Amino acid sequence: ATDRPTPQHAPRAPPTPPCDPSPWSRRRADPSTGIRFGAQLVRRRGAMGTVVDAPAVVTEKEVVAENMLGDKKVTVVFVLGGPGSGKGTQCSNIVEHFGFTHLSAGDLLRAEIKSGSENGTMIENMIKEGKIVPSEVTIKLLQQAMIKNENDKFLIDGFPRNEENRAAFENVTKISPAFVLFFNCSEEEMERRLLGRNEVSFFTYVLMFGLCILIKTTLFLFPTICIILQGRVDDNIETIRKRFKVFVESSLPVIEYYDAKDKVKKIDAAKPIPEVFEDVKAIFAPYAKAT
Ligand SMILES: Nc1ncnc2c1ncn2[C@@H]1O[C@H](COP(=O)(O)OP(=O)(O)OP(=O)(O)O)[C@@H](O)[C@H]1O
Ligand SMILES: Nc1ccn([C@@H]2O[C@H](COP(=O)(O)O)[C@@H](O)[C@H]2O)c(=O)n1
DSSP, rough: OTTSSOTTOOOOOOOOOOOOTTTTOOOOOOOOTTEEOEEEHHHHGGGGEEEEEEEOOOOHHHHSSBBBTTOOOOOEEEEEEEETTHHHHHHHHHHHHHEEEEHHHHHHHHHHHTTTTTTTHHHHHHTTTTTOOOOHHHHHHHHHHHOOOOOSEEETTTTOSSSSHHHHHHHHHHOOOOOOEEEOOOOHHHHHHHHHHHHOHHHHHHHHHHHHHTTOOHHHHHHHHHHHOOOOOOOOOHHHHHHHHHIIIIIIIHHHHHHTTTTTTEEEEEHHHHHHHHHHHHHGGGGOOOO
């Protein structure tokens, strides 16, 4: 709560230099140019030589130090919400309609486990426990993915998950999000969805077994298929409950932090998928791909 900027009705802040990126500056990005226009107040000479406070047009270059991508100006949207709120589902829709690149922190961590990296076991244990992996690991993966990708519009899904994630990302990359898309959903509904995500019918197993017999590779292929069908290691009731607790204790404060900066766009994620996407579309309209 100490990080919250002073409310709107509070007395005006002391005058700040035009380029000071203080919470008083309410910056808005022009999606076509990537330039942010600030309604920051600067002291100007008015009529008859009086000193007036006037809105200044401030470009992002002036406000934010060069980011980790050098001259390349990027638009970053953080996609947050409880486990199973539908972040990944809607990110796929946004990618398709608005040309963003989807970077899921969870997917990057799971890929790191599969790659056999030295951090693999640590990451796997943290995920099984629903705990948050140290920021330096996740940020390095996000950084590498952003540098490799030529796109300039990124949806960062499931990150920042806690205050450490948030502060470290901004310090290391010098990138702040254009806004935060927050999928709001009840735990009851999220639990139902997550348990459903792991559900594979007995019929599917029988079908796969039959298929393996047909192509005579039962011994090797069937166990592999079973592992794949098992789904995510954290989609079980025990881990799901732990993830909910972590979300409330560590992730909600991050959303509150950005809300205090007027950067949160909240979506009712309890609605059916197409209806949620209608709401998402309205938010992303300024980023529509040119046809
Ligand atoms: N609006 C919705 N209504 C009903 N089911 C949904 C909705 N959105 C997503 N789902 C389903 O809920 C499950 C979880 O969705 P998804 O993987 O998109 O959530 P998530 O927020 O990315 O989860 P996580 O944080 O665990 O990665 C999926 O099986 C998905 O098909
Ligand atoms: N910033 C993050 C994001 C994720 N994790 C770990 O991965 C798990 C799954 O994440 P999803 O976004 O795919 O649900 C999550 O429970 C964490 O264990 C992380 O540590 N840091």
